[in-house]
Amino acid sequence: MSDPQPVLPPLPAARRLPGALWLMLAIAVLLTSMLAWKAWSGRAPTPPAGPDLSANALDERLLQAEAAIVTLRRAQDGANQRITDTRARTGLLRDEVLGVTQRSSLLEDSVRELSGQQRNGIASLRLDEVELLLALAQQRLQLSGDLAGAIRATELADSVLSMQHDASLLDLRQTLAQELAALRALPPNPGARAAGELDALEAMLPKFASASGRAPAAAGPDAVHGWRKLLDAFVQVRPSGSQDLLSPADRDAGEAALSLEIALARTALARQDQAAFRASLGRIDGWLQRLYPPSALLNQRRARLRALRTLSLGYDLPVAGSSLDQLRRILRQRQATP
Secondary structure, rough: OOOOOOOOOOOOOOOOOOOOHHHHHHHHHHHHHHHHHHHHHOOOOOOOOOOOOHHHHHHHHHHHHHHHHHHHHHHHHHHHHHHHHHHHHHHHHHHHHHOOOOOHHHHHHHHHHHHHHHHHHHHHHHHHHHHHHHHHHHHHHHHHHHHHHHHHHHHHHHHHOOOOOHHHHHHHHHHHHHHHHHHHHHOOHHHHHHHHHHHHHHHHHHHHHHHHOEHHHHHOOOOHHHHHHHHHHHOOOOOOOOOOOOHHHHHHHHHHHHHHHHHHHHHHHHEEEEEEHHHHHHHHHHHHHHHHHOHHHHHHHHHHHHHHOOOOOOOOOOOOOOHHHHHHHHHHHHHHHO
């Protein structure tokens, strides 16, 4: 058999407020609202009162307005005067600025002109230096046959000309380079060879005298020289050749003439006088035949003299002086151009 289920007690009913309490709450809310409105209305600002329209107040306001207008007019007049003064000063400053600008422009033009003149002066000075060096090279080559000096002077002229950046000088630089290359390709100075041959001939003269059986006058004592003079007065030996100077006096005169001809040949060589040099060599060869008997040494020296007579003393260089002539034409054109 199943057990009987327990019986639960009934729930209590919900309590309700009485109506009098609700009424009291409504009255309290209404009173609170009224008090809050009164407090807010008591704090609100009161509206301002209207302007004072009395005669005294109006007169006072009119005087204040007139004083303000006078003050404003004075301030306006002062501002106008300051504006006028400022405008006048601005005009003066503008004129001064224009004057300074014009003066600065004039100064710039003057400085530019001076710098241009300075550059032109330096360029002219360099060209004059090149002309002097080229003239010196030409004179060294033509007058003294100094090939090394001519090359050195031409190299200096080329180095000075290479520092110029003028486009009109390009042809001149090319001509100068060609002339310098031609100078470097020339053979050694023929004048130096001829001078060496003359020196060698003069050094060989005592040997020629020894080969002829006659010692120099300074080599023998005075006694031997005296009896030889006495013997020459009675006995004369004449060889069957071109040697015809037998007496000591004639031979001394002939040797002095030979020395003089050698000196004249050196002088003609220094002056590069081709005709005088060849004539002196011919006379030297004649004196050698008259003073000394034929020998292998003498024949060799005479052959060298004949070779010297065909030697050209100067340099035959077609381009020599071409750069100098071109430079002088350029300088004349620049002087003619204003």
